[in-house]
Amino acid sequence: MIFIAILIGCILGAILGLNVPMISYTYSSYLAIAIIAALDSVFGGIASVIKKNFDLKIFISGFFGNAILAILLTILGQKLNVDIYLAAIVVFVWRMFMNLGAIRRYYVEKWSDMVKNRTFQKKSKEEKDKEQDKEYDQEMK
């Protein structure tokens, strides 16, 4: 269900993004850092959904707050002639990997559980069959 929402959002976004007028190259670096921040927020949101502790307020404030903070840091860095945006990128990408790890672990565990269950069910079925066979044998006797 959540993946359908993400997919629809991505497709609509791509269509709109390709048809929007060009923005100036000056703002390109700010936009890039905002994208990284937003990406981090989205992954964080998905991870929290999986962990079942998703909070709408935290998600929205994180989504915009992180992006704006990243842009402000970049502007400050340009004014100070220090590449602060590198630090922001490092933090965001690191958190992205953490969240991705959480998502991955969840699905891997889910999948392995599924496999285990299936084998368990098979085994129990076989046992049942055997029992039935035994019963049948006994009856026959």
Next chain:
Amino acid sequence: MKKGKITMIITIGIACFALVTVMMMQFKVVNETDITAIENMQETELKTELANWKTKYDEINAQYEEITQKIEEYKNDEKSNNEASKLVQEELEQTNTLLGLTDVHGEGIVITLKSGEDVTAISADDLLIMVNALKFAGAEAISINDERIINTTDIVDILDGSFIKINGQRILEPYVIKVIGNQSHMESAVTGNGGKVQELQTLGHTATIEKGDDIKIEKYNGEIETKYIE
């Protein structure tokens, strides 16, 4: 519980939508911007740079115009100076011509005088009277035996008329008097009744008059020195 889940899903969908929109915009910008051409410079930097160059250009242009104007002024000055010096030069030439410091030529007559054998030789006085008559008739340049007659010229007898000195130079017969001026006026000044040529001829001297359209008279060779004129 169900409602919360739907809100959550919609929120994440909208977030994804916004994210991908911005990403696509950024992709487009990065794709269409020639980054190497502007050599990593920000647009603002380039703008300020451009503005700087513009102001510099304006300043230099103003300077250039100023200098051009000055040059123009100097040229005008030079022109007027040139004109002035030209005028002065012309004046000088005219003065020199009048003073007899230049070679001149023009229409006029040549009078050749030779003393007769049995009579007293032609004296300086005769020459003086002749020159005076010619000047009276409007002669512009006179020379006797290529000695130019100028305002300081002396014509004197030396040793009781044994020879004549003009401009301090001893001259010998025949006396060739070259005159530039109106031919008929010159001629009539020395010929005719009472004319000096006529007189000399009657005294037994030889005197001939030739007319010429291009008589050349040389300049005064000496130096004009003044000691007492202040």
